[in-house]
Amino acid sequence: MGGLEYILAGVMEALFGNPAIVLGPIVLSWPILLVALGFFIGVLIGATPGLSGPFAMALALPILISIFGFTPDALLPVFGFLVGVMKGATVGGAVPAILFNTPGTPDAFMTTLDGYPMAKNGQGGKALRVAHFASVSGDTFSDIVLFVCAPFLAISIEAFLGLPEKSALMILSLSFVAVVVGNDTFKGILAACFGLLVASIATGTDSYPRLSMGSDVLASGLPTIAVVIGVLVVGEIFVSFEDMWRSAREKQKAPPKIAPGDTSLSMGERRKLLPFIGVSMSIGTVIGALPGIGTTLAAALGYTAGRKMHKGEVDFGKGAPEGIAATEAANSAVSGANLIPALSLGIPGNVAAVFIILAADTIGGFNPGPSVFRFSADEVNPELVVAFALFTLMVAANLLNWTTGAWFMRLLGGLIHVPKQILLPIVLLLTLTSVYVQGSNMSDVYVLLFFGALGYLMRSTDIPILPFVIAYILAGPLETTIRSAFEATGSDPWFLFRSPISVIFLILATAIICGAGWLRGGPRLK
Amino acid sequence: MDHPGKLRETVLGLVAICSALVALVVWIPADIDTGIVDVWRRTIRIGDAMLPSFAAAGMLLAGLVMLVRAIVLVPNGLHRVISPVFLVTSCLVMALGLTLMQASGPFIVWLWFSGEISYRQLLDTAPWKYIGFVIGGSFMIFCFTALTSHRFSWRFVFLALVSTVLIALIYDLPFDNLLLPPNGDI
Amino acid sequence: MKTLLSAAAAAILSVSAAYADWAPSGPIKLQIGFKAGGGADTMARLIAEDIQAEYGWTLLPENVTGAGGGVMARSVKDSAADGLTIGVGITDTFAYGVLAARDPGYATSDFEYLSTLAGTQMGIVAKSDRGWKNMSDVIAAAKAGEEISFGAMTPRLADGSYYIGKVNGVEFNIVSSYKGGKAVLNAVNASDVDIGWVAGPQKSGVSAGDLLNLANGEDKPLRVSPDAQTLAEIGVDFFFGATFVAIAPAGLPDDARLALSDAISTVVQKDGTKSNAFISKALTIKVMTGDEARSYVEGELADAEALLNATVE
Incomplete structure (x- = not known):
């Protein structure tokens, strides 16, 4: 089968x-x-303040796997749902930011700066349209970059990198993630190393499951989904519980409801936004392609770049449509590009990619990584077909977004909000149940709650969550690759330093760790 | 310790150092059979202890730097506030909720059939299989709703009950093989 | 109300009593010693569905993984011997696994072996463009000084690789950290290793001509390459295939043991059941019950001991 036939x-x-x-x-x-x-x-x-895309993915993943089972047929529907949520949540986040001045996600914060003033001026509908237009453009652009880059990168990795170089590349990515996420190098390293330690439990090659303390609960291996959802979702729920518990006395006033008002966005206005969108979506795509850097930084950089080039009558921060466009194009462009390291290397760069890799791992039949893009001629490579089908689904999601997204965003602006006090406890029980039904085992729920408590503590001490999760997921492939590289070279202790490529990767990893510490200089002296 | 952030950073560094040391000195040597390198049939392999040892060493290093930093520098303290009362209450709610979930089904079946039929035999039979989940689950939802809004309301009880029953039905009706908590453990 | 509910419960519990002498007094837990998803798990779940359809018993499958099936074995061993808990695993767990683990926590005699279910299609696989036709060619290449890396996914197969080298006077670089045969297959395809053990997924690659079964690890010819070199031809008198088996705790009453054993072996062998179709496609049907099953497992135990003795340094 040729390349074109695979795409078809x-x-x-x-x-x-x-x-x-x-x-x-x-x-x-x-x-x-x-x-x-x-x-x-x-x-x-x-669009619901207090919830975000990962919540929906975390809840849906176990349910979807129960519905579609573990057959290769299940891969695409599950991927489709995850991709849909990822894109929907990205545009949806702008709705409360603009209409209620409450960002649903941290990266929508910049959107409130110009969105809410516009809404107060009776231009809420227009602001929503600007957000949607910029968001979809950024998203589509970064998807195209993904479609071109991922296969190309994967093929070159497979052609030029052997086991030792692949090991070095994984070490480099992990150091990058540890250092770059969050604002403290050493807390990042602590989180990543702790992730590796947790991932060591009951894995390994010996017939005795290591670090299992003689307990059969641990010997079965920690349930990956429970660990990830615990740290990411349950931890967040408990932090929200505590914040609500504390602020319940100071009754928050419901934000005044604002009618959408002027909802038109002419072709001419769109054309004027294009330069801002162009710059921001390029920034977002570059940032997204690096594992671990989130949408928040992309939004901030996009907004700053937009403010520098802006010369219009309304200033940034006072209700300039360009401000919304610059923010939304940047944070939306991250999502597609984030899948580049995930699909070409098997390294999840952000939460959405974590869930896609988790789904692929759980269902089986698709191992994200360079081997996916093997254009074998005689024998059909089913993983490659799945990869192109995944791209097709992303295109479908974009088409849907272009055609119905704006309408749906306006519709939601009018919906009544369910209070978080009622919503989050229900989400907690849903999470608990969906983790339980996977393994029919109460110990999975205890694992979920244990890692939920851990996530709560990490959030309370500013330890970044993402390095923990990524290290936890990457530990297995990293260890297997290093072991195999060592064994395949006939137990050469210097196997990591025999080829110039892997030496370069390792030097880069060291430079990133040392450099980032020097750049930030730790906590400032008062 | 004149700064609350300083105390927390110091404790954090100490916790990281202690857990890394426990892992390196006690846990890894006692609970892994093959060592950092492993000689198997005359070939040298990477042993099972390699990855955890590296991870624990990394934690130790990060913890040491954090501890020194916390003592020498003033942290840029933007910490969330942790409320001990909230922590204790939510632990209690979770513990009670999970206990209710696991115990109420067998207990009610035992009462109803005066011990003639065990819950184990009924765990795939409605309405028995829902008892524990509905009681424990709605207890949790209700408690957290009431706790976070600082008031009691019969509306909350009703909402908790309805949403728990809905969750039970979502998982139980479409899927033959799924067991609701706690039925897989009986 | 109370009588109504009690009557309903009683009716459900007695519905299957008419089928045979023995019927389970409640739902049967089927503990599967494999990760959810994957071929072995699918097979076990299909058997459960078939028994449910044919006999009207309720089976609740759950995955109990860890320690190469050891966690499942311990869990089944500790369950009541009343026919309400059975397990599915591989014979390896009850043979090589008992001997190689530090403290397995169970013994081969702790179980009733209800029925063996299926066998694998284990072969030593290489890419055909390497130019080797069989293991003898690989051994010759190794003797000529080429470094050959050999992928394996279980300790027993790693021992097997080592033994093949030892008998033939060569040393392979044995890469033993792979999880599952699919991972070894990927490694062979990506040229990360030169040759490797694969238990069945090599079928499509071999049919397409990209891959080659250099040697047959089973005691019967491989379906996709019946002429593959036997291990005996390179001086190895062990077999390395895996056999799937259904177990129950020892001390199960005879009527329950016979009824369960009969139900499982019947659905697996019956044309048209889901499990039969699945096994015929992905594996091979391999049914033995009663004493035959027990002596098969004991035979593997003796083989495993011989292999361990032969490879010990």
Whole structure:
């Protein structure tokens, strides 16, 4: 099979492979259906203050796996849903930021700066349209970069890198993630190393599951989904509980409801936004391609760049549409590019990629990494078909976003908000149940709550969560690669330093760790 | 310790150092069979202790730097406030909720059938299989709702009950093989 | 109300009594010693579905993983011997696994072996463009000084690789850290290792001509390459295939043991059941029950002991 045939097979697989509804010649496949479902749920979740995309992914993953099972047929519907949520939550986050001045996600904070003033001036609908236009443009652009870069990168890695170089590359990415996320090098390293230590429990190659303390609960290995969801979601829920518990006395006034007002956005206005969108989406894409750097930084950089180039009548911060466009284009462009390291290296760069890799791991039949993009001619490489089908689903999500996103955002502006005090306890029980049904074992719930407590403590002491999660997921592949490299070179102790490429990677890793510490200089002296 | 952030950073550094030391000195040597390198059939392999030892060493290093920094420098303290009362209350709610979830089903079945039929035999039979989940689950939802809004309301009780029943049905009706908590453990 | 509910419960519990002499008094827990997803887990779940359809018993499958099936074995051993808990694993766990683990926490005699289920298609695989036709060619290449790396996914297979080298006077670089046969297959495909043990997923690659079974690890010819070199031809008198087996705690009453054993072996062998179709496609049907199953596992135990003695330094 040639390259073109693989792409075609992927498109066909996504569109017709697993039909849900057949009406004469019209076929609606499960993957497409779930993209749509995920997208709308994503917009809804993104628009609800206090919830974010990862919540929806965490809750949905176990349920989806229960519905679709562990067959390769399950991969695309599950991916479709995750991709839909990812994109929906990205545009949805702008709704409360603009209409209620409450950012649903941290990266939507910059959107409030110009969005809320516009809404107060009776231009809420217009602001939503600007946000949507910029967001979709940024998203589409970074997806195109992903489609081109991921296969290319993967093929070159597979062609030029052997086991020792792959090990060095993983060490480099992990150091990068540890240092760059959060604002403290050593807390990042602590989190990453702790992730590696936790991942060591009951893995390894010896017949005795290491570090299992003689307990059969540990000997089974920690349930990955429970660990990840515990730290990411349950920890966050308890932090919110505590914040609400403390602030309940100081009754918060409900934000005044603002009518959307002027909702038009002419072609001319769109054209004037384009330079801002162009700059911001390039920034967002570059940032997104580096593992571990979040959307928040992209939004901040995009906003700053936009303010420097802006010369219009309304200043940034006083209700300039360009400010919204610069922010939203940048933070939306991160999501597609974030999948570049995930698909070409198997290294998850952000939370959405963590869930995609988790889904692939749990279902089986698709191992994100360089081996996916093997264009084998005689034998069909099913993973490559899945990869192109995944790209197709992302395109489908973008089309849906272009056509219905703006309408859906306006619709949500009018919805009543369920108070967090009621919503979050329900989300907690849902999380607990969906983790339980996976393994039918109460110990999974205890693991979930233990790591929830850990996530709570890490948030309370400013220890970044993402390095822990990424290190935890990456530990298995990292250890296997290093061991295999060592054994395949006939136990050469210098196997990591035999090729110039791996030496370069290791020098870079050291430079990043030392450099970042020097750049930030630790806590400032008062 | 004149600065609350300083205390917390110091404690954090100490906790990191202690846990790394415990892992390096006690846990890894006692609980891993193959060592950092492992000689197997005359070839040298990387042993199971390699990864955790490196990880613990990294934690030790990071912890030491954090401790020294916390003592020497004034931290840029933007810490969240931790409320001990909240922590204790939520631990109690979770513990009680999980206990109710696990114990109420067997207890009610025992009462109802006066010990003739065990819960183990009924764990795939409605309505028995829902008892523990609904009682424990709605207890948790209600408590956290009331706790975070600082008031009691019958509306909360109703909402907790309805949402728990809904969650039970979402998982139980479409899937034959899924067991709700705590039925997999009985 | 009370009588109504009690009657309903009683009716559900007695519904299957008409089928045979023995019927479970409640739902049967099926503890699967493999990770959810994957071929072995699918097989076990399909068997559960088939028994449910044919006999009307309720089976609740759950995955109990860890220590190469050892956690499942301990869990089944500690369950009541009333027929309400059974397990699915591989014979390896009850043979090589008992001998190689430091403290397995169970013994081969702690179980009733209800029925063996299926066998693998274990072969030593290489990419065909390497130019080797069989293991003898690889051994010749190694003797000529080429470094050969050999991928394995279990300690027993690593021992096997070592033994093949030892008998033939060569040393392979044995890469033993892979998890699952699919990982070894990927490593062979990516040229991370030169040759490796694969238990069945090599089928499509071998049919397409990209891959080659250099040698047959089973005691019967491989379906996809029936002429592959046998291990006996390179001086190895062990087999390395895996056999899936259903177990129950020892001391199970005879009527329960016979009924369970009969139910499992029947659905696996019956044409048209889901498990039969799945096993025929992905593995091979391999059914032995009663004493035959027990002596098969004991035979593997003796083999494992011989292999360990032969490879010990």
